[in-house]
Amino acid sequence: MDLNTRYLGLTLRNPMIASASPLTGDVGVIRQLEDAGAAAVVLPSLFAEQIRAEERLTEALINVGAESTPEAGSYFPASIAYNSGPSGYLDLIARARAAVDIPVIASLNGSAEAGWVDYAKLIEDAGASALELNIYRIATDAVTGGEAEADCVSLVGAVRRQIKIPLAVKLHPYFSAFGALARQLDLAGVDGLVLFNRLYQRDIDLVRLGWRSDIALSNPDEIRLGLLWMSALCGQLKRASLAASTGVETADEVIKYLLAGADAVMTTSALLRHGPKHLRSVAADLETWLSARGFASVTSIKGLMRNSHSDKEERERSDYIRSLLSYRGPFVHR
Numbered sequence: 459m460d461l462n463t464r465y466l467g468l469t470l471r472n473p474m475i476a477s478a479s480p481l482t483g484d485v486g487v488i489r490q491l492e493d494a495g496a497a498a499v500v501l502p503s504l505f506a507e508q509i510r511a512e513e514r515l516t517e518a519l520i521n522v523g524a525e526s527t528p529e530a531g532s533y534f535p536a537s538i539a540y541n542s543g544p545s546g547y548l549d550l551i552a553r554a555r556a557a558v559d560i561p562v563i564a565s566l567n568g569s570a571e572a573g574w575v576d577y578a579k580l581i582e583d584a585g586a587s588a589l590e591l592n593i594y595r596i597a598t599d600a601v602t603g604g605e606a607e608a609d610c611v612s613l614v615g616a617v618r619r620q621i622k623i624p625l626a627v628k629l630h631p632y633f634s635a636f637g638a639l640a641r642q643l644d645l646a647g648v649d650g651l652v653l654f655n656r657l658y659q660r661d662i663d664l665v666r667l668g669w670r671s672d673i674a675l676s677n678p679d680e681i682r683l684g685l686l687w688m689s690a691l692c693g694q695l696k697r698a699s700l701a702a703s704t705g706v707e708t709a710d711e712v713i714k715y716l717l718a719g720a721d722a723v724m725t726t727s728a729l730l731r732h733g734p735k736h737l738r739s740v741a742a743d744l745e746t747w748l749s750a751r752g753f754a755s756v757t758s759i760k761g762l763m764r765n766s767h768s769d770k771e772e773r774e775r776s777d778y779i780r781s782l783l784s785y786r787g788p789f790v791h792r
Contacts, residue, residue: 692719
Protein backbone atom coordinates (compact mmCIF):
# COMPACT_ATOMS: atom_id res chain seq x y z
CA MET A 459 0.00 0.00 0.00
CA ASP A 460 1.41 3.38 -1.05
CA LEU A 461 0.67 5.97 1.63
CA ASN A 462 3.03 8.61 0.21
CA THR A 463 1.80 12.15 -0.32
CA ARG A 464 3.21 15.55 -1.23
CA TYR A 465 2.91 18.57 1.05
CA LEU A 466 4.79 21.89 0.73
CA GLY A 467 6.78 20.30 -2.06
CA LEU A 468 8.03 17.67 0.40
CA THR A 469 7.47 13.95 -0.08
CA LEU A 470 5.92 12.46 3.06
CA ARG A 471 5.75 8.73 3.79
CA ASN A 472 2.09 9.11 4.75
CA PRO A 473 -0.37 12.01 5.19
CA MET A 474 -0.20 12.22 9.01
CA ILE A 475 1.62 15.14 10.61
CA ALA A 476 2.02 15.75 14.34
CA SER A 477 1.13 19.42 14.66
CA ALA A 478 2.38 22.00 17.14
CA SER A 479 1.92 21.08 20.80
CA PRO A 480 4.00 20.60 23.95
CA LEU A 481 4.77 17.08 22.66
CA THR A 482 6.71 18.36 19.66
CA GLY A 483 8.89 20.56 21.85
CA ASP A 484 10.66 17.48 23.26
CA VAL A 485 13.21 15.82 20.98
CA GLY A 486 12.72 12.46 22.71
CA VAL A 487 8.99 12.59 22.01
CA ILE A 488 9.64 13.69 18.43
CA ARG A 489 11.63 10.46 18.01
CA GLN A 490 8.67 8.52 19.40
CA LEU A 491 6.34 10.26 16.96
CA GLU A 492 8.60 9.32 14.06
CA ASP A 493 8.76 5.70 15.24
CA ALA A 494 4.96 5.62 15.57
CA GLY A 495 4.47 6.77 12.00
CA ALA A 496 4.38 10.57 11.93
CA ALA A 497 5.41 11.74 8.47
CA ALA A 498 6.48 15.17 9.76
CA VAL A 499 6.31 17.25 12.92
CA VAL A 500 5.45 20.90 13.49
CA LEU A 501 7.41 22.33 16.41
CA PRO A 502 5.59 24.36 19.07
CA SER A 503 4.81 27.90 17.97
CA LEU A 504 7.27 30.63 18.81
CA PHE A 505 5.18 33.69 19.58
CA ALA A 506 5.91 37.20 18.35
CA GLU A 507 5.42 38.43 21.91
CA GLN A 508 8.22 36.16 23.14
CA ILE A 509 10.62 37.50 20.53
CA ARG A 510 9.78 41.11 21.41
CA ALA A 511 10.16 40.39 25.12
CA GLU A 512 13.63 38.94 24.60
CA GLU A 513 14.59 41.92 22.46
CA ARG A 514 13.46 44.30 25.21
CA LEU A 515 15.44 42.37 27.80
CA THR A 516 18.58 42.47 25.67
CA GLU A 517 18.18 46.20 25.09
CA ALA A 518 17.71 46.82 28.82
CA LEU A 519 20.85 44.85 29.67
CA ILE A 520 22.90 46.73 27.10
CA ASN A 521 21.63 50.20 27.98
CA VAL A 522 21.44 49.95 31.74
CA GLY A 523 23.81 47.22 32.77
CA ALA A 524 23.72 44.13 34.92
CA GLU A 525 21.73 45.87 37.66
CA SER A 526 18.72 45.97 35.31
CA THR A 527 18.35 42.21 35.27
CA PRO A 528 15.53 41.88 37.86
CA GLU A 529 13.34 44.44 36.11
CA ALA A 530 14.19 43.24 32.63
CA GLY A 531 13.32 39.71 33.60
CA SER A 532 9.75 40.84 34.18
CA TYR A 533 9.41 41.68 30.50
CA PHE A 534 9.01 37.99 29.71
CA PRO A 535 5.54 36.50 29.52
CA ALA A 536 4.66 34.00 32.24
CA SER A 537 6.94 30.99 32.06
CA ILE A 538 5.41 28.10 30.16
CA ALA A 539 6.64 24.73 28.98
CA TYR A 540 5.11 25.10 25.53
CA ASN A 541 8.39 25.93 23.83
CA SER A 542 11.96 26.81 24.69
CA GLY A 543 11.55 30.52 23.97
CA PRO A 544 13.49 32.53 21.38
CA SER A 545 16.92 31.79 22.86
CA GLY A 546 16.39 28.04 22.69
CA TYR A 547 14.15 27.70 19.66
CA LEU A 548 16.90 27.63 17.07
CA ASP A 549 18.72 24.98 19.09
CA LEU A 550 15.51 22.93 19.25
CA ILE A 551 15.28 23.03 15.45
CA ALA A 552 18.87 21.88 15.04
CA ARG A 553 18.55 19.08 17.61
CA ALA A 554 15.27 17.84 16.14
CA ARG A 555 16.67 17.79 12.60
CA ALA A 556 19.69 15.81 13.83
CA ALA A 557 17.50 13.32 15.72
CA VAL A 558 14.97 12.32 13.05
CA ASP A 559 14.74 11.74 9.32
CA ILE A 560 11.24 13.20 8.85
CA PRO A 561 10.71 16.90 8.01
CA VAL A 562 10.81 19.28 10.97
CA ILE A 563 8.54 22.27 10.40
CA ALA A 564 9.06 25.34 12.58
CA SER A 565 6.16 27.58 13.60
CA LEU A 566 5.99 31.35 14.04
CA ASN A 567 2.82 32.75 15.62
CA GLY A 568 1.85 36.42 15.26
CA SER A 569 -0.84 38.79 14.10
CA ALA A 570 0.67 41.82 12.40
CA GLU A 571 3.80 42.72 10.46
CA ALA A 572 6.65 43.87 12.67
CA GLY A 573 10.34 43.24 13.31
CA TRP A 574 9.70 39.73 14.60
CA VAL A 575 9.29 38.38 11.07
CA ASP A 576 13.07 38.72 10.69
CA TYR A 577 13.26 35.62 12.90
CA ALA A 578 12.05 33.58 9.92
CA LYS A 579 15.51 33.83 8.35
CA LEU A 580 17.15 32.60 11.55
CA ILE A 581 14.76 29.65 11.57
CA GLU A 582 15.74 28.81 8.00
CA ASP A 583 19.43 29.09 8.85
CA ALA A 584 18.92 26.75 11.83
CA GLY A 585 17.89 24.01 9.41
CA ALA A 586 14.08 23.90 9.53
CA SER A 587 12.60 21.87 6.68
CA ALA A 588 9.78 24.40 6.32
CA LEU A 589 8.08 27.21 8.24
CA GLU A 590 4.44 27.36 9.29
CA LEU A 591 3.23 30.93 9.85
CA ASN A 592 0.36 30.80 12.32
CA ILE A 593 -1.66 34.00 11.94
CA TYR A 594 -3.86 34.38 15.00
CA ARG A 595 -5.71 37.68 14.98
CA ILE A 596 -9.13 38.70 16.23
CA ALA A 597 -9.93 41.95 14.43
CA THR A 598 -11.95 43.65 17.16
CA ASP A 599 -10.77 47.14 16.17
CA ALA A 600 -12.57 49.30 13.61
CA VAL A 601 -11.06 47.61 10.54
CA THR A 602 -12.91 46.30 7.54
CA GLY A 603 -12.79 42.71 6.38
CA GLY A 604 -10.75 43.78 3.38
CA GLU A 605 -8.22 45.57 5.56
CA ALA A 606 -7.81 42.56 7.85
CA GLU A 607 -7.24 40.27 4.89
CA ALA A 608 -4.81 42.71 3.26
CA ASP A 609 -2.82 42.74 6.52
CA CYS A 610 -2.55 38.94 6.35
CA VAL A 611 -1.29 39.02 2.78
CA SER A 612 1.22 41.74 3.68
CA LEU A 613 2.50 39.74 6.63
CA VAL A 614 2.90 36.63 4.50
CA GLY A 615 4.74 38.65 1.85
CA ALA A 616 7.17 39.97 4.46
CA VAL A 617 7.98 36.43 5.64
CA ARG A 618 8.15 35.04 2.10
CA ARG A 619 10.83 37.61 1.24
CA GLN A 620 12.91 36.44 4.21
CA ILE A 621 13.14 32.73 3.38
CA LYS A 622 13.55 30.23 0.58
CA ILE A 623 12.31 27.13 2.46
CA PRO A 624 8.66 26.09 2.00
CA LEU A 625 6.15 28.35 3.74
CA ALA A 626 2.76 27.27 5.05
CA VAL A 627 0.13 29.59 6.51
CA LYS A 628 -2.28 28.49 9.24
CA LEU A 629 -5.44 30.56 9.51
CA HIS A 630 -8.76 30.61 11.30
CA PRO A 631 -11.81 30.52 9.00
CA TYR A 632 -13.47 33.73 10.18
CA PHE A 633 -12.64 36.08 7.33
CA SER A 634 -15.22 37.89 5.23
CA ALA A 635 -14.29 36.05 2.03
CA PHE A 636 -12.01 33.15 2.87
CA GLY A 637 -11.90 31.74 -0.67
CA ALA A 638 -10.57 35.01 -2.07
CA LEU A 639 -8.03 35.28 0.76
CA ALA A 640 -6.79 31.76 0.08
CA ARG A 641 -6.22 32.64 -3.57
CA GLN A 642 -4.39 35.86 -2.66
CA LEU A 643 -2.07 33.93 -0.35
CA ASP A 644 -1.50 31.38 -3.08
CA LEU A 645 -0.47 34.16 -5.46
CA ALA A 646 1.73 35.67 -2.73
CA GLY A 647 3.89 32.55 -2.84
CA VAL A 648 2.77 30.32 0.03
CA ASP A 649 3.43 26.63 -0.47
CA GLY A 650 0.59 25.40 1.71
CA LEU A 651 -2.49 26.38 3.70
CA VAL A 652 -3.39 24.75 7.02
CA LEU A 653 -7.16 24.70 7.62
CA PHE A 654 -7.91 25.67 10.36
CA ASN A 655 -6.57 27.36 13.43
CA ARG A 656 -8.98 27.01 16.37
CA LEU A 657 -10.02 30.12 18.24
CA TYR A 658 -9.68 29.57 21.97
CA GLN A 659 -12.59 31.60 23.32
CA ARG A 660 -12.84 32.53 26.97
CA ASP A 661 -15.69 31.54 29.25
CA ILE A 662 -17.18 33.28 32.29
CA ASP A 663 -16.78 31.70 35.70
CA LEU A 664 -20.09 32.36 37.47
CA VAL A 665 -18.66 31.51 40.90
CA ARG A 666 -15.62 33.78 40.76
CA LEU A 667 -17.27 36.29 38.40
CA GLY A 668 -14.25 36.44 36.18
CA TRP A 669 -13.07 35.38 32.76
CA ARG A 670 -11.62 31.89 32.47
CA SER A 671 -9.15 30.85 29.81
CA ASP A 672 -8.64 27.15 29.24
CA ILE A 673 -8.09 24.76 26.36
CA ALA A 674 -10.71 22.28 25.24
CA LEU A 675 -9.20 19.62 23.00
CA SER A 676 -10.86 19.23 19.64
CA ASN A 677 -13.15 16.36 18.71
CA PRO A 678 -14.36 14.80 15.44
CA ASP A 679 -17.56 16.85 15.46
CA GLU A 680 -15.45 19.88 14.50
CA ILE A 681 -14.26 18.66 11.10
CA ARG A 682 -17.22 19.77 9.00
CA LEU A 683 -16.09 23.36 8.43
CA GLY A 684 -12.69 22.06 7.36
CA LEU A 685 -14.31 19.56 5.00
CA LEU A 686 -16.38 22.33 3.41
CA TRP A 687 -13.40 24.58 2.67
CA MET A 688 -11.07 21.71 1.76
CA SER A 689 -13.59 20.61 -0.84
CA ALA A 690 -14.14 24.16 -2.10
CA LEU A 691 -10.41 24.92 -2.52
CA CYS A 692 -9.22 21.55 -3.83
CA GLY A 693 -7.94 22.03 -7.36
CA GLN A 694 -8.43 25.82 -7.24
CA LEU A 695 -4.96 26.91 -6.10
CA LYS A 696 -2.00 27.19 -8.45
CA ARG A 697 0.78 26.60 -5.94
CA ALA A 698 -0.38 25.88 -2.40
CA SER A 699 -1.03 22.41 -1.07
CA LEU A 700 -3.67 21.84 1.60
CA ALA A 701 -3.31 20.45 5.11
CA ALA A 702 -6.30 19.71 7.33
CA SER A 703 -6.30 20.42 11.03
CA THR A 704 -8.84 20.19 13.88
CA GLY A 705 -10.89 17.22 14.99
CA VAL A 706 -8.59 14.40 13.83
CA GLU A 707 -9.05 11.56 16.31
CA THR A 708 -9.13 8.38 14.19
CA ALA A 709 -8.49 7.18 10.66
CA ASP A 710 -12.09 8.15 9.80
CA GLU A 711 -11.25 11.86 10.02
CA VAL A 712 -8.02 11.36 8.07
CA ILE A 713 -9.91 9.59 5.29
CA LYS A 714 -12.68 12.21 5.15
CA TYR A 715 -10.20 15.05 4.89
CA LEU A 716 -8.30 13.24 2.12
CA LEU A 717 -11.50 12.59 0.21
CA ALA A 718 -12.36 16.29 0.48
CA GLY A 719 -8.99 17.26 -0.99
CA ALA A 720 -6.36 17.44 1.75
CA ASP A 721 -2.76 16.61 0.86
CA ALA A 722 -1.86 16.05 4.51
CA VAL A 723 -3.71 15.79 7.81
CA MET A 724 -2.51 17.18 11.14
CA THR A 725 -3.43 16.03 14.62
CA THR A 726 -2.73 17.40 18.08
CA SER A 727 -5.59 16.60 20.44
CA ALA A 728 -5.57 12.86 19.75
CA LEU A 729 -1.85 12.68 20.53
CA LEU A 730 -2.30 14.66 23.73
CA ARG A 731 -5.09 12.26 24.75
CA HIS A 732 -3.50 8.97 23.72
CA GLY A 733 0.22 9.57 23.20
CA PRO A 734 2.47 9.10 20.14
CA LYS A 735 1.68 5.38 19.74
CA HIS A 736 -1.87 6.31 18.74
CA LEU A 737 -0.54 7.09 15.26
CA ARG A 738 0.15 3.40 14.67
CA SER A 739 -3.50 2.44 14.95
CA VAL A 740 -4.55 5.39 12.78
CA ALA A 741 -2.12 4.35 10.03
CA ALA A 742 -3.18 0.71 10.25
CA ASP A 743 -6.86 1.62 10.01
CA LEU A 744 -6.14 3.90 7.04
CA GLU A 745 -4.41 1.03 5.21
CA THR A 746 -7.25 -1.35 6.04
CA TRP A 747 -9.86 1.07 4.70
CA LEU A 748 -7.95 1.68 1.46
CA SER A 749 -7.32 -2.02 0.89
CA ALA A 750 -10.90 -3.06 1.60
CA ARG A 751 -12.15 -0.66 -1.08
CA GLY A 752 -9.55 -1.50 -3.68
CA PHE A 753 -7.53 1.71 -3.50
CA ALA A 754 -3.80 1.22 -4.02
CA SER A 755 -2.64 4.57 -2.65
CA VAL A 756 -3.52 7.68 -0.71
CA THR A 757 -3.19 9.70 -3.90
CA SER A 758 -6.02 7.74 -5.49
CA ILE A 759 -8.58 9.08 -2.99
CA LYS A 760 -7.37 12.68 -2.65
CA GLY A 761 -10.14 15.03 -3.69
CA LEU A 762 -12.47 12.23 -4.71
CA MET A 763 -15.34 13.96 -2.89
CA ARG A 764 -14.34 17.56 -3.62
CA ASN A 765 -16.92 20.09 -4.67
CA SER A 766 -16.63 20.03 -8.46
CA HIS A 767 -19.91 21.86 -9.04
CA SER A 768 -19.40 24.82 -11.39
CA ASP A 769 -21.38 27.14 -9.09
CA LYS A 770 -20.05 26.25 -5.64
CA GLU A 771 -22.05 28.93 -3.82
CA GLU A 772 -25.29 27.64 -5.33
CA ARG A 773 -24.34 24.07 -4.38
CA GLU A 774 -23.54 25.02 -0.77
CA ARG A 775 -26.85 26.87 -0.45
CA SER A 776 -28.69 23.89 -1.88
CA ASP A 777 -27.04 21.60 0.66
CA TYR A 778 -27.90 24.07 3.43
CA ILE A 779 -31.59 24.08 2.50
CA ARG A 780 -31.67 20.30 2.13
CA SER A 781 -30.13 19.87 5.59
CA LEU A 782 -32.72 22.11 7.23
CA LEU A 783 -35.68 20.48 5.47
CA SER A 784 -34.50 16.94 6.17
CA TYR A 785 -34.30 17.24 9.96
CA ARG A 786 -36.32 14.67 11.90
CA GLY A 787 -36.70 14.50 15.67
CA PRO A 788 -39.01 13.24 18.42
CA PHE A 789 -41.02 16.47 18.49
CA VAL A 790 -41.14 17.07 14.72
CA HIS A 791 -44.12 15.53 12.91
CA ARG A 792 -44.10 15.54 9.12
